[in-house]
Every structure is written in C-alpha cells, then in structure tokens.
Amino acid sequence: MTNADSGITGSLEDYLETIYRILARNSVARVKDIAENMEVSPASVTPAMKRLADKQLIRYSKRSYIDLTEKGLFIARRTMTRHKLLSRFLTEILGISRKQAESDACAMEHFLSESSMERLAAFFEFLAARPELQALIDTGFDESAPLKIGPELLCLTDLEPGSSGRIAMINAGQQVRRELIDSGFIQGTTVTLIRPGGTDLPFIVNLDGYDQHLSPEIAESVLLHPHREQTGEDDNEK
Amino acid sequence: MTNADSGITGSLEDYLETIYRILARNSVARVKDIAENMEVSPASVTPAMKRLADKQLIRYSKRSYIDLTEKGLFIARRTMTRHKLLSRFLTEILGISRKQAESDACAMEHFLSESSMERLAAFFEFLAARPELQALIDTGFDESAPLKIGPELLCLTDLEPGSSGRIAMINAGQQVRRELIDSGFIQGTTVTLIRPGGTDLPFIVNLDGYDQHLSPEIAESVLLHPHREQTGEDDNEK
DNA sequence: TTCATTTGTTAGATTTGTCTAACAGAAATA
C-alpha cells in the first residue's frame, strides 16, 4: 500500500504535493486551500494533516498554518517531478491530450521508482540532444510508420497453421486498433495461428496461452515481422 | 478510487489478471491458486471473489471453481496488456532492470488510460519500424548524449543573475543526478538564477516558484540549452 | 467408514481515506 520510495501512501503524497504548490505562490497553506485544490472536504484534510505531522513531513498544530519540513519538502518535490516527467512523456512523446495526460500522470506518479524516474529524465535529455529524433517524434509516429516497411511485413492471415510470428503493427482505424490492443495484440508479442479462417469463419490464434477468435477483416490488420530463425529468446513474456 | 476505464479498483483488476494467468495454463482456478499467486491470504480472496461476482466479472459460487465472464476476460486481458506495455517501456526503452520494471508496471498498470495505452503501443510499432532508432536506444542513451552537443551548452553557473534558462541535461554521477532530479531539475524545466554563488557560497535558483540552494559543484553539473528568443511559451508547467 | 489433511469461509479487527452533520474558535462587521 505504500509507494515507490517514500514509504507513504499515494494520498498523502498528493497532500504534500498540493501543499508544495500552494506554498510556491501563496506564502501560507491553510486547510481550506488544500481542500479546494484537491476537491476534497475540509473534514478529510484534518486527519490527513495529522497523519503527515505524525510522520514529521509537515509542521502542524490545531488551527495553525501548515508548513513542510525538510523531509516533506523533499517528497513533495520528488512527487511533483515524477508528475512532470510522466505528463511530459505522455504529451510530448505519445501525443496524448494534456487533460488526459494530467489525469494519467496524477494516478501513476506515486508508483514510478527512483530508478525509472532517473532513466525517464535521461530519456528526455537524450532526445533533446538529438534534434533529428525530436523532429521525427514531433511529426507524429503513426503517419509515416506504415509507409516505411509495410511492404516487407507478413499478414497474420498468411501464417501457416501451427506457426508463429511476432506482431509488427496493427494496420487499422482507431476502434479496431484499440480492440486488438486491449486483447493483447501489441508490437513484439508472439501469436500462433491455431486454425486459419475464411469467409464467415474466424481465425483462431493463441496469444499468451489463450485462444482468441478474430474475424478475417480484423485478422488482416495484424501485421507480423518478416520471419527469422529462432533466437532462443521468446518475447518478454514468461 | 476506481481506475482508468474499467470502473473497478486496482486490487480487483489484479485478481482478474491473476485468474486470467492461471486459466491460461491450469484449466481451473481455485481460491488457493489465486492466494498463492498474489501472495495474499485465502481469507482475503473470498470477499474479493464476491465483489467480482457481484460485478459480473467472474462466475463464482461458494466453494466452486472460478471462471471469467466475457466482461471479466476483457478487463483481465486489457490489464495484462497494460502491464506488458509499461514493463516493456521500462526495460526496453529506459533500460530499467526487469525486476524493478515489473514492480513499477504492477503498480502503474491500473492507471494507464485507454488512449495512453493505444499511443504507447503505437510508439513500439514506430520504433520497430525504424531499426536505426532501435539501435540508438539499444546502445544506451547516456554514454553518447553528452559527447554530441555538450560544447554548445551553457552552464547554470554562467547565467546572469535574474535571467533564466531551460535545462538540457545533468552532467553528474548517479547520486548527484538523482538528487537534482528529485528536486525537479529535469530537461526542459526553466530555472532562474536568483543569486550567483562562489566558493562556499551556494547558488540560489528558482524552479517552479520555489527557491533552492545549490552548492557550486552541483550547480556546475546543470547544463542549459543555448539561449534563444522568448517563444511566448513557457515550458509545460502552469 | 472414520479420521486426518487440505481447502475454503466466516467472524472480527485494523488501516486508510473518504463523507456529512454538528460543533467550536477566530475574524470581521455592525
């Protein structure tokens, strides 16, 4: 129930982060401000402040202003940094809408470990140092991708019964794309054709141990990497 | 408290995912298997099964085997896919250890929205379609980065008092690096030099509204992008 | 068939985090 590295719950981290943000502009933080910022009732804030004070993360006594201790400040800042890293990754790299990204980041920020955080920061530095990559990503990575190596790809429907292939991409509109992705059809995953389909007959494939039925039209949109020799390595499952 | 899109809690999603994994190899799923897989006491499993059955996500009656409904299967699969996407991102792109990645992914998987999930899958397809990018990332992105554009970068210590710059990279060993990143010094963030330091005198900088002190040695390791005209856009804070 | 073992359930406690409603203290106003 406690998170990543701070040893406190996500909820308490949120309180610290909120206090931090209030203090960054307001000079003092009050129960009311916190309640409004977090869209929570003031009656929920008081016990949270008590828990934080118990853990020596804030200075707090009944009816007083609230201030962060050194330790609290550290956790607050780190949580905010996690939030920024995730939110930037989602918007700048993946192209998610700002609003959606904020909401995803808010939830995930409590679980990003110290090492992942550091590597994610390194990733941004890496990209920033390479304008040509940045440009590639900025132009969006869905338009250009299919054009480039599409022709060399195998279609799932061309697979021999009993043989397998690694998914390279899903070539379909957003709706079908999401359906397939929800079902586990993501790049790099191995699929095995159990039984080929035909008109009105679904393809049966195995993915992660489970058999799944795919209509011929949907199966058409699953493109596989050109076949290579066995590398001994499966994909990243197991 | 409920997550992303499924309308159930992370804990229940974990139960579904576990049942899915058990069923993918075991033909039947029992309370005991679930408890062992999740490292939880069997007494915790029973009420969870009741909650899942109430929501029509599993078929379950007292002392019976447990089976997923269509709806439960869908959520289980999607959760597993989220897990795989996050775990692959953390290991393959960021280079986090498998173990750490698993633990991060386990916690975050419940909060990745449908759209982020789809974009993350697209990101892998994008990379897979460009072996040259893949290779760049495979070789690690910390060694080569500083060599390339290091010379053109500004050091935080060269900033005029009162002026600002955007962080390009942290040029320091892992420990200092992490300290700085924890404090919000990540690529793309704007820092303002409030007061320059000197021997034994810390630099004071403002970051996200908060003043922070940096020892001269640490300040040295913060490298800024070469200055440009104001673009009207701040970084992604606000 | 009877007894022991395995498996699953229930009861009851605990923690966290939320709420509403009622109350108390402080500040502002008349």
Next chain:
DNA sequence: TATTTCTGTTAGACAAATCTAACAAATGAA
C-alpha cells in the same frame, strides 16, 4: 461589544482491502 460569517475540528458512518483465528466442508487414506 455582540453578532455573523468563515474556517477548522470532531463525531460517526462507510467502503475497500487486508489480516488472524476459528470453523466447516470436501478429499483422501487407513
């Protein structure tokens, strides 16, 4: 100064998720 309004706290309820301990049912062995 007295009263009203704003702010914060307490009390009490609830839900989710976990635990341990005790009990019940099913299975297997003698």
